[in-house]
Amino acid sequence: MKKSFLFISCEEAKHICDKSQYGEATGWERIKLALRLSWCRVTKAYSNKNNKLTDTIEHAKVDCLNTDERDKIKHQFEEELAKHQ
Known part of the structure; x- marks a missing residue:
């Protein structure tokens, strides 16, 4: 089956959506997502x-x-831990 260059799967769309949130999606990816x-x-x-x-x-x-x-806090935790060993 030939993969369409314009229509993407739901999983691919979710991945592009995540990339888009961080400004990492290309213009073409944003078009396919839209x-x-x-x-x-x-x-x-x-x-x-x-x-x-x-x-x-x-x-x-x-x-x-x-x-x-x-x-x-770490120092206090280590002191308490040392007391109980």
Whole structure:
């Protein structure tokens, strides 16, 4: 069976969707994805969920431990571990 150069599988569309989220998809890939999104409900749902996840991560206000705090916790953990051995 000859593979179509314009119509892509759902799996390939999902891969291109992921690449597109990070700006790694080529123009031709984005065209093929747009064509697939125009008629495939499964790919469209995947793309919508992917967009929501990306937006959530970009707007998340996450405070991470700095290096000093992490080292202090690690040191306390190692001390407690040494006590119980």
